[in-house]
Amino acid sequence: MIKALFFLITATLLLVKVAIAQTLPTEAMVPGGVAIIPVASGERPRVEYNGQRVLTIKKDDKWHAVVGIPLDAQLGQHKLTVKAVGEEAKVQPLQIAFAVSDKAYATQRLTITDKRKVEPLAEDMTRIQAETAKIVAAFRQWTDMLPSDLVFASPTEGVRSSSFGLRRYFNDLARKPHSGMDIAAPTGTPVTVPLEGRVILIGDFFFNGQSVFIDHGQGLISMYCHLSRIDVKEGQEVKRGDPLGAVGATGRVTGPHLHWTISLNDARVDPALFLRD
Numbered sequence: 001m002i003k004a005l006f007f008l009i010t011a012t013l014l015l016v017k018v019a020i021a022q023t024l025p026t027e028a029m030v031p032g033g034v035a036i037i038p039v040a041s042g043e044r045p046r047v048e049y050n051g052q053r054v055l056t057i058k059k060d061d062k063w064h065a066v067v068g069i070p071l072d073a074q075l076g077q078h079k080l081t082v083k084a085v086g087e088e089a090k091v092q093p094l095q096i097a098f099a100v101s102d103k104a105y106a107t108q109r110l111t112i113t114d115k116r117k118v119e120p121l122a123e124d125m126t127r128i129q130a131e132t133a134k135i136v137a138a139f140r141q142w143t144d145m146l147p148s149d150l151v152f153a154s155p156t157e158g159v160r161s162s163s164f165g166l167r168r169y170f171n172d173l174a175r176k177p178h179s180g181m182d183i184a185a186p187t188g189t190p191v192t193v194p195l196e197g198r199v200i201l202i203g204d205f206f207f208n209g210q211s212v213f214i215d216h217g218q219g220l221i222s223m224y225c226h227l228s229r230i231d232v233k234e235g236q237e238v239k240r241g242d243p244l245g246a247v248g249a250t251g252r253v254t255g256p257h258l259h260w261t262i263s264l265n266d267a268r269v270d271p272a273l274f275l276r277d
Contacts, residue, residue, distance in 0.1 A: 068264025145217035158185030209251025
């Protein structure tokens, strides 16, 4: 009886784990969106897009590529490269095409009182370049670990003050589009880990202020910026709901808020696609 119960519980847990692993983000095949494309059956294939490895997850007995589409992606046809593994590794890679459609993002104009954060001095550029190299390396990190889920909890309570993809002007100067979601909240509002993973980078950056980067597996990386406090350490394994830090106004800001970025295969994508209201 006890043995049978043990096997029943184990089987149930495995089913729950599989169900969680099969939860997918909302598909949006636009710049800054996510494409979900069936690619193979059998062994997990190696999938690449724009020279970067792509997260693959099994659903309905078939491997699906969960592809991050860059904000600057050209409209029209794009291709995935699907490489077989194991005994089928000698088979020619398969090319799978998908189409990227247009999306019109709004324009946002912001006034930054610290003009140095808009037009950095020459001495600032040395720091910015060194920090950029660290950030690029973090977003390009790859681990074979499969994410526990592809749906995130909201990292903090507040008001969504700036959505993803906004075409931004700081002090009337054009800058890169907004690559995350801003959640406005008072300084000190708790920020919690929205999905388990490992902390791979912590820093106090010129533009991003106090920031944390978490690797969730297979090129799925999240970033949390402008924090007033950081409650985790590099290398720390974190679970959903663990304390991460607190909302702040460090770096280039107009007020206290959390800037939250999600990156897939080194492409910044809309965090709203990974939330379930």
